Amino acid sequence: MKKVDDFRLHLGKHELVPLMIGGMGVDISTAELSLVAARLGGIGHISDAMVPTVSDRRFDTRYVKDKLKQYKFNVAESNKAVVQFDLNLLAEATRRHVDATMTAKHGDGLVFINCMEKLTMNAPRETLAVRLRSALDGGIDGITLAAGLHLGSFALIEDHPRFRDAKLGIIVSSLRALQIFLRKNLRSNRLPDYVVIEGPLAGGHLGFGMDWANFDLATIVAEIRDWLKAEQLDIPLIPAGGVFTGTDAVRFLEAGAAAVQVATRFTAARECGLPAGVQQEYFKTDEDNIEVNMISPTGYPMRMLKNCPAIGDGIRPNCEAYGYLLDAKGNCQYIEAYNRAVAAQPEARKVKVWDKTCLCTHMRNFECWTCGHYTYRLKDTTHRLADGSYQVLTAEHIFRDYQFSTENKIALPEPQEP
Numbered sequence: 559m560k561k562v563d564d565f566r567l568h569l570g571k572h573e574l575v576p577l578m579i580g581g582m583g584v585d586i587s588t589a590e591l592s593l594v595a596a597r598l599g600g601i602g603h604i605s606d607a608m609v610p611t612v613s614d615r616r617f618d619t620r621y622v623k624d625k626l627k628q629y630k631f632n633v634a635e636s637n638k639a640v641v642q643f644d645l646n647l648l649a650e651a652t653r654r655h656v657d658a659t660m661t662a663k664h665g666d667g668l669v670f671i672n673c674m675e676k677l678t679m680n681a682p683r684e685t686l687a688v689r690l691r692s693a694l695d696g697g698i699d700g701i702t703l704a705a706g707l708h709l710g711s712f713a714l715i716e717d718h719p720r721f722r723d724a725k726l727g728i729i730v731s732s733l734r735a736l737q738i739f740l741r742k743n744l745r746s747n748r749l750p751d752y753v754v755i756e757g758p759l760a761g762g763h764l765g766f767g768m769d770w771a772n773f774d775l776a777t778i779v780a781e782i783r784d785w786l787k788a789e790q791l792d793i794p795l796i797p798a799g800g801v802f803t804g805t806d807a808v809r810f811l812e813a814g815a816a817a818v819q820v821a822t823r824f825t826a827a828r829e830c831g832l833p834a835g836v837q838q839e840y841f842k843t844d845e846d847n848i849e850v851n852m853i854s855p856t857g858y859p860m861r862m863l864k865n866c867p868a869i870g871d872g873i874r875p876n877c878e879a880y881g882y883l884l885d886a887k888g889n890c891q892y893i894e895a896y897n898r899a900v901a902a903q904p905e906a907r908k909v910k911v912w913d914k915t916c917l918c919t920h921m922r923n924f925e926c927w928t929c930g931h932y933t934y935r936l937k938d939t940t941h942r943l944a945d946g947s948y949q950v951l952t953a954e955h956i957f958r959d960y961q962f963s964t965e966n967k968i969a970l971p972e973p974q975e976p
């Protein structure tokens with residue numbers, strides 16, 4: 559019976575354990591988590607979501623405070639068009655986050671950054687270009703293009719000196735999305751180095767509609783694999799979403815995948831950015847408490863724990879401090895939903911907003927508990943302690959379990975000293 563360690567992912571000159579920890583914004587996939595994957599010979603991700611905020615926490619900078627101060631005059635306005643990111647500061651924050659991570663990297667593995675197109679930041683093209691370019695400047699090993707079709711993303715960096723040396727990949731959820739990406743990026747004369755195929759059981763935003771349950775990852779992977787073969791294109795495929803055991807991974811590797819991308823199991827790791835209390839909510843949860851809803855202002859369905867504080871919370875939009883989902887005209891679906899709720903309940907001290915959520919504020923405070931479908935199985939990967947809480951794992955334990963386990967087994971950690 560095969561295990562993940564019997565396979566290797568070849569990316570250029572790199573020979574890697576075929577296990578990639580997916581990007582989880584906002585700093586849920588921390589630098590520490592990504593560095594464990596790299597040390598053990600796999601691939602980890604940091605995320606470029608809200609990097610100025612992450613930098614304030616990690617390096618004691620003041621990006622958020624300073625931006626709020628600059629735009630304080632606009633806080634009560636519903637029109638957020640004036641609120642702009644300073645591109646130099648955005649570049650500085652991204653370079654610092656990436657550079658510090660890469661400097662701390664040891665081992666044969668790689669660290670990539672997850673870059674979401676849906677973070678439109680009131681100037682979609684300009685801010686995306688800065689985020690991509692400064693990640694390359696900071697020495698990142700690779701960039702995974704996420705949450706969007708990224709039809710113009712290669713063009714934004716094709717003159718960068720590292721355009722052909724850094725590994726560049728894209729996340730898709732259908733053959734059609736991949737075909738469009740390849741067609742639109744043809745001009746750059748560069749194929750992606752890998753394609754992550756994310757199925758309907760993944761965490762975060764989904765690349766499906768609310769009919770996500772009608773899709774199946776293995777079927778999409780086979781469809782993309784067969785099409786690439788027919789086109790004589792050799793691009794490593796990396797399925798993601800619901801790969802919960804080493805055996806699940808082996809099934810994909812035997813069917814021709816080059817690696818797998820996983821995330822949910824690592825939300826139970828000590829190195830993960832989720833606060834301890836939130837991690838316990840993930841452990842405790844039952845299947846009934848996990849839903850896919852439409853409250854993300856991005857317009858994509860998102861998987862969440864139903865008891866997360868973000869749902870229904872009518873917080874005043876905080877775009878002067880954040881503003882990561884403002885579109886090119888300074889609109890965000892949450893602002894519209896909030897204004898509707900205020901108009902409907904003019905006397906209320908605090909309104910309830912059910913149809914959308916302020917994702918920036920709630921992700922920043924770890925109150926939007928996005929999660930993968932199999933979060934309810936996390937409790938089976940560890941011990942329940944005498945006080946009723948669950949033992950948090952090390953990322954190394956989880957990584958090794960994926961790497962060496964067989965027969966759908968999950969190795970429990972050494973019990974923690976009482």
Ligand SMILES: Cc1cc2nc3c(=O)[nH]c(=O)nc-3n(C[C@H](O)[C@H](O)[C@H](O)COP(=O)(O)O)c2cc1C
Pocket residue numbers: 579580581582583584586605607672674704705729756759760761762763798799800801819820821822823825928929930931932
């Ligand atoms: C808490 C959480 C946050 C996530 N955030 C992001 C994100 O910011 N960007 C992204 O492309 N994918 C995100 N994902 C998706 C993962 O990177 C990964 O592809 C997917 O969850 C893998 O499936 P699994 O969780 O079943 O292992 C997130 C997943 C989780 C669980």
